[in-house]
Amino acid sequence: MIDLDRRYGIWTARVWGLIINLLANALALYGLVGFLRDGTHLIPLVLGGVVTVACILVLAKPSR
Amino acid sequence: MSDRDEVQKYPLAEALPPERLEAEAEELERLRHAPPWSQLLGYLKLGGPGFLGAATTLGAGTLTAAMLSGAAFGYKTLWMVWLSMGLGMFMMAASARFTCRGGFRVIIEQNRYHGFIVGSLMTGLIGTAAAAIIFNFGQYSIGTHLIESLTPMLGFEFPRQVNWIFFMALTSYLTLSYGRGKRGIAIAAFLSLATNIVGWSFYLLLNDRRLLGEDRSKSYLWNLGIMLQLTLLNCVAIVYVLNRIGWWIR
Numbered sequence: 001m002i003d004l005d006r007r008y009g010i011w012t013a014r015v016w017g018l019i020i021n022l023l024a025n026a027l028a029l030y031g032l033v034g035f036l037r038d039g040t041h042l043i044p045l046v047l048g049g050v051v052t053v054a055c056i057l058v059l060a061k062p063s064r
Numbered sequence: 065m066s067d068r069d070e071v072q073k074y075p076l077a078e079a080l081p082p083e084r085l086e087a088e089a090e091e092l093e094r095l096r097h098a099p100p101w102s103q104l105l106g107y108l109k110l111g112g113p114g115f116l117g118a119a120t121t122l123g124a125g126t127l128t129a130a131m132l133s134g135a136a137f138g139y140k141t142l143w144m145v146w147l148s149m150g151l152g153m154f155m156m157a158a159s160a161r162f163t164c165r166g167g168f169r170v171i172i173e174q175n176r177y178h179g180f181i182v183g184s185l186m187t188g189l190i191g192t193a194a195a196a197i198i199f200n201f202g203q204y205s206i207g208t209h210l211i212e213s214l215t216p217m218l219g220f221e222f223p224r225q226v227n228w229i230f231f232m233a234l235t236s237y238l239t240l241s242y243g244r245g246k247r248g249i250a251i252a253a254f255l256s257l258a259t260n261i262v263g264w265s266f267y268l269l270l271n272d273r274r275l276l277g278e279d280r281s282k283s284y285l286w287n288l289g290i291m292l293q294l295t296l297l298n299c300v301a302i303v304y305v306l307n308r309i310g311w312w313i314r
């Protein structure tokens with residue numbers, strides 16, 4: 001399991017996780033708008049949604 | 065046309081082409097008889113970013129009230145958050161009905177039906193004007209205190225007795241440019257993101273062993289709740305930007 005308190009470059013995995021979560025949220029919403037508009041953009045919707053859920057579940061882990 | 069007929073008008077709807085309104089009415093009728101999942105998806109589509117807008121009311125006041133309540137009573141008053149959110153929906157629905165219905169001014173109608181004291185005095189002067197000013201006291205207190213605390217790091221003093229002028233000028237400029245043109249979008253997006261980063265910082269501090277030691281969060285459920293809240297706030301900022309740049313549901 002990933003150590004959220006370990007440093008990767010300038011930030012810890014927890015900070016990188018928050019940034020990835022933000023990007024995934026944007027991707028999911030971009031896809032959702034496209035999907036609700038004309039049924040397209042399913043890939044960004046699913047990809048963004050899956051990464052968002054994964055980020056939330058992983059980042060909810062308390063530090064050791 | 066009588067006064068009552070005049071009131072029946074929906075000015076917000078009148079600004080839209082009739083065929084679009086008819087199509088929307090047909091869609092609503094179809095959704096009434098649709099399966100639950102299609103119904104939910106359909107209402108979500110028609111609801112636009114409004115449901116996320118509800119989260120924008122979270123601010124310094126909410127933070128202070130939650131912290132004071134938590135500090136004084138622990139988790140004993142946590143149920144109140146859910147109760148107030150639930151009850152708030154009823155009042156928000158009433159306000160939305162007034163806004164969408166249009167054709168009248170609420171305070172004038174209150175004066176007519178309930179009298180001047182309830183309408184102009186209590187709702188207008190005390191409930192709206194005075195409350196708006198008093199709510200701003202908290203924002204000014206936090207904002208000016210932050211400037212006073214942070215400026216020594218830049219090598220000079222800027223006490224709150226003076227910096228409120230700067231704070232007022234800055235917030236007035238930001239408020240007036242909010243949502244106007246590309247610069248307005250950029251400012252709004254930056255402010256929304258800045259609010260999110262405060263939330264991110266709180267989450268990181270809560271999980272920081274160096275700061276809180278054994279008092280740091282050890283609960284998966286607590287962190288999960290915070291992460292869901294942070295994700296919702298992220299979505300508010302993103303939806304705003306997508307909506308403003310025209311990438312939205314037609």
